[in-house]
Amino acid sequence: MKKILILGAGTAGTMMANKLYRNLNKAVWEITIVDKDENHYYQPGFLFIPFGIYQPKDVIKPKKEFLPKGVNFLINEVEKINVESNEVFLQDGTTLFYDVLIVATGTTPVPEETEGLKDKLWYKDIFEFYTFEGSTNLAKKLENWEGGNLVINLAETIIKCPVAPLEFTFLADAYFTEKGIRDKVNITYVTPLSGAFTKPKTTALLSKLMEEKNITVVPDFYLQRVDNDRKVLVSYDEQEVPFDLLISIPVNKGDKAIQNSNMGDEDGLNFIPTDKHTLQHKKHENIFVIGDATNLPTSKAGSVAHFEAEILTENILSYINGQPLEAKFDGHANCFIETGYGKGTLIDFNYTTEPLPGKFPFAGIGPMSLLKVNRANHYGKLAFRWVYWHMLLTGKKLPVSTTMSMAGKIVEA
Amino acid sequence: METLTLAGTSVDVNAEGYLTNMDQWTPELAREMAAQVNIELTDKHFEVIHWLREKQREGVQLSIRKIGNSGLVDIKQFYALFPGGPLKISSKLAGIPKPASCI
Numbered sequence: 001m002k003k004i005l006i007l008g009a010g011t012a013g014t015m016m017a018n019k020l021y022r023n024l025n026k027a028v029w030e031i032t033i034v035d036k037d038e039n040h041y042y043q044p045g046f047l048f049i050p051f052g053i054y055q056p057k058d059v060i061k062p063k064k065e066f067l068p069k070g071v072n073f074l075i076n077e078v079e080k081i082n083v084e085s086n087e088v089f090l091q092d093g094t095t096l097f098y099d100v101l102i103v104a105t106g107t108t109p110v111p112e113e114t115e116g117l118k119d120k121l122w123y124k125d126i127f128e129f130y131t132f133e134g135s136t137n138l139a140k141k142l143e144n145w146e147g148g149n150l151v152i153n154l155a156e157t158i159i160k161c162p163v164a165p166l167e168f169t170f171l172a173d174a175y176f177t178e179k180g181i182r183d184k185v186n187i188t189y190v191t192p193l194s195g196a197f198t199k200p201k202t203t204a205l206l207s208k209l210m211e212e213k214n215i216t217v218v219p220d221f222y223l224q225r226v227d228n229d230r231k232v233l234v235s236y237d238e239q240e241v242p243f244d245l246l247i248s249i250p251v252n253k254g255d256k257a258i259q260n261s262n263m264g265d266e267d268g269l270n271f272i273p274t275d276k277h278t279l280q281h282k283k284h285e286n287i288f289v290i291g292d293a294t295n296l297p298t299s300k301a302g303s304v305a306h307f308e309a310e311i312l313t314e315n316i317l318s319y320i321n322g323q324p325l326e327a328k329f330d331g332h333a334n335c336f337i338e339t340g341y342g343k344g345t346l347i348d349f350n351y352t353t354e355p356l357p358g359k360f361p362f363a364g365i366g367p368m369s370l371l372k373v374n375r376a377n378h379y380g381k382l383a384f385r386w387v388y389w390h391m392l393l394t395g396k397k398l399p400v401s402t403t404m405s406m407a408g409k410i411v412e413a
Numbered sequence: 414m415e416t417l418t419l420a421g422t423s424v425d426v427n428a429e430g431y432l433t434n435m436d437q438w439t440p441e442l443a444r445e446m447a448a449q450v451n452i453e454l455t456d457k458h459f460e461v462i463h464w465l466r467e468k469q470r471e472g473v474q475l476s477i478r479k480i481g482n483s484g485l486v487d488i489k490q491f492y493a494l495f496p497g498g499p500l501k502i503s504s505k506l507a508g509i510p511k512p513a514s515c516i
Contacts, residue, residue: 157476192477194498220498222477222488237492266473268482297474297513 001030004316005088005098007078007257009035009063011043011393012291012305013104018395019313021068029320032072032096034088038063041132042388044302044381047164047338049135050142051175058385059132066393078105078257083284100286100316103272105255107160107292107300109134113251114155116226126226126246129168130160138247142175147184148244153233154191155223156251158269160292160300163347165189165249166196166206167338172247173213174340190218190233190241199354202347205371209339252300254293271295276351277328279312285319288312298331298351306392307332310402332404334360336381344377346370350404359408363399367408419445424508431504431511435469438508446506454506458494460485465507475500475512 004020006013017033024031045059067073077091081101088096109130111118117126127141128134152169159165169189176182189196189210196206196217210217224236226246233241253259254270264270273282274294281287290312291305298304307329314327331351338344346368347355359367368380391398417426420441425433432438443462447454454462464485468475477500481488495502500512 156478194501222492224489236488237496266479266482267476268478295474 002028002099002320003097004029004031004100004102005096006031006033006102006104007081007088008104008106008255008291008293009033009040009067009073010104010106010291011302012106012293012309013102014040014063014066014393015306015309015395016102016104016290016312017067017071018393019309020316021071022395023313023317024320026070030072031070032074033067034074034076034078034090034096035063036075036077038075040066040393042385043130044161044388045385046129046132046135047167047171050129050138050168051171052139052143053171056132056136061389066389078255079260080257081261081263083261083263083287086286098286100320101288102312102316103258103281103287103289103293104291105257105293107252107254107271109160109250110253111248111250113253114223114225116228117155117248117250119226119228121226121228121231121246125231125244126248128248128250130164130249141245145245147176147181149186149188149242150245150247151188151190151233151241151243152247152249153221153223153241154193154249156249156269157192158267158271158300159249159252161335162197162299162301163335163337165191165247168247169215170209170213170340171338173215187213187215188218188241188243189215190221190223192220192222194219199349201357201371202355205345205373209373213340252292258293265295267295276331278315278325279308279329280315280319280325288316288319296329296331299333299335301333301335302388302392303334304332306398307334307402309395330403332402334400336377336384338378338381339373342378343373343375344381345373346377346380348404348409353404353406353409356409356411358410361405361408365399370409429511432508433510435466435508438466443506443508450502452495452502452506455494457486457490458503458506461491461494461503462507465503465509469507469509475504475509 039060040063042059045054048054079089079091081088086098123137127138176185195203197203221235225234258264258270263272265273272289274289276296279288290308292300311327311329315325318325334348336344349355357371360370416423424437444454491499
């Protein structure tokens, strides 16, 4: 039997297991997937937990429910990949051999990377919401918090779901307003980027929203350390921002196994050099990388992993049949952005086209508005949870195009 | 496309003043551009600038963190050399495009 080994059973790895199982000759190929956690988390839901909109039970299901019966599922931690011998070493001492390796080990927040972040104020006055533990702890904090300086800070520019910190900020504004204490809360959004976002048209919309909601944006602030005693953020060029409650988006890093295997790029964040169109490893042709684990210049997001999975399935089938890798990923990302009070907006973009206004066609559902704040986009975001559990993870066809389409988009002359 | 005339030569720049052809770059041009933002280029500045140009040719996506890991300067020194927005400023002086962000 020939072996396909998938490291990581998150969104990307689970989709790949389903798609490959459906498409490969089972008499020839055996698929194994490894993950350290038996639970699958609906990560977009972490955003809603701090505000009591989602409960913990809404975001957790056993991973094995989403994997085909014929795929071997090992619950174990990956220690190291040996690219020379095509072997993967697991923590319990098992060695797995592969003919084709798919690395889908994702990314995690690493607060330890920043001096003073995970210190005496951690989970007391400093929180993150990108993990189950962080978002549930923050929910308890917000319930009883009486106000002060609320600061949202991105410690790095390369983070999972780059729109989530903005959504958190908008939802916090609505949450404290509805609680009747918004006048006691100063909200400041502190970012290493030059504005609320990077692409001009989206930044224009988001900056306007920030202003309307009375949120101060501090741009070009690259966090060096957190002073716990004085409760201030200090940047590399000695700017300071005081906080009473800090919501940190810590430095994101790829899996430790990538570091152990010396497979990361020069950022030192354990993201793997990957061909941005074929998703093949830059040096080893029998290794492919998908989802947050890559160093591709696009968002680390579930929609990206979904579009990549369509491309990667084609390319892996081509690879094992000795054909050229013809499917090309275009960097397509598609994100609903919650803006609070039951409204949201939608952006759709790729490597070369920034998010544009207009309409986004969903086959069978109808067009949604791009770069416009309305209720339909909020319901779209909520409906996505059902789509995620029932269609996306198991690799069913979704009514959206894999490559970005210009249909409906308005290009100004 | 616009044209910028500095240090006796004309170079093509975009609306934000970044060179559109990195091969038109010269050290003299960098010195003149730096003077406009009140930076006097030292050998250390040039080490960083040459490193950026080399990485750009290799197709590497540049970041402040990569420069901090380069062994040339740490992030704090990088800020001291190019105050304000060090990556944006140094890229402009190196004659390479403004670093693209992923989002």
